[in-house]
Amino acid sequence: MSHDDAERGTGMDTTVPHSARIWNYWLGGKDNYAVDREAGDEFVKLMPDILTAARETRAFLVRAVRYLAGEAGIRQFLDIGTGLPTANNTHEVAQAVAPDAHVVYVDNDPLVLAHARALLRSAPEGRTLYLDADMNDPDAVLRxxxxxxxxxxxxxxxxxxxxxxxxxTTQARNLVRALVAATPTGSYLALSDGVPTEQATAAHDQYAETGAVPYNLRTPDELRSFFDGLEFVEPGFGPVPLWRPERVIGDQAPVPDAPWGGVARKP
Incomplete structure (x- = not known):
């Protein structure tokens, strides 16, 4: 299925920047439009580190999922907020380690779901589901x-x-807790998000002025609170480039505007 075929019938407004398409652009994908590239480039002018931060987020996903499927022995993944397919999607990473892994992607964006269903394929031994559901409705997600x-x-x-x-933040925290509460002991939460540095705040404020849906940054303490009651996997919670990096060169310093995150086990 082509890019145009995947978007046909989604009702997507291609005259307004779209966060998933901008993220796709920053990661080197092709599923974006001029309006997304323009908004993405303007964002980069205010926050040059966003390109590195986007790649670090994807690299953290890869390392976290690889750990979960490998060392932790997890065979089931619930990925909330799929985003547009790029390289190293969750099911690809998990099933490269454990071909029988089952992965459910959740999104209520018709553009994202159209592309996911067109482009993502499960390993024969495993299963992959693309669920059209609002993450704010955890009961529907779980069903x-x-x-x-x-x-x-x-x-x-x-x-x-x-x-x-x-x-x-309370609503977001309640969502995370509801989904984790529905899983048994030995389950995990992996989470990362941006934090409000001076550059990041200015860039997000300008982005909101484009007419796109705003994105709300949270402090490290607020993000850490999503893990309350869980046991962090070493090295704990912090800037994601420092979470089990594949290469360590000298005293590795975090990207100034890097997302923060971690992986934690439900006791």
Whole structure:
């Protein structure tokens, strides 16, 4: 299916920047329009580190999912806020380690779902489901996910760069807790998101003025609170480039505007 075929019938306004398409552009993807590239380039002028931050977020996803499927032995993944497919998508990373892994992607963006269903394929031994559901409705998410996931067995719940779409921190925290609460002991939460540095705040304020849906940044302490009651996997919570980096050169310093995140186990 072509780019145009995937977008046909989605009702997507291609005259307004779209966060998933901008993220796709920053990661080197092709599923974006001139309006997205223009907004993305303007964002970069105010926050040059966003390109590195986008790549670091994807690299953290890869390392976290690889750890979960490998060392932690997880075979079920619930990925909230799919985003447009690029390289190293969750099911590709998980099934490269464990071909029988089951992955449910959740999004209510018709553009994202159209591209995901067109471009992403599960390994024959595993299963992949693209669930059209609003993450603000955890009951609907869990009902749909149960078509592929056995919620009596451990599940890794993933939130990578998506919780800023929920303006209220208490509401976002309650969503995370509801999904984690529905999983058994031995499940995991992996989460990362942007933090409000001076550059990041200015860039997000300008982005909101384009007419696109605003994205809300949270402090490290607010993000850490999403893990309350869980046990962090070493090295704990912090800037994601420092979470089990594949290469360490000297005293590795974090990217100034890097997202923060971590991986934690449900006891």
């Amino acid at each position: 749909g996910a149960s078509e592929v996931l056995d919620l009596t067995q451990p599940v890794a719940v993933l939130f990578f760069g998506v919780l800023g779409h929920i303006p209220d």
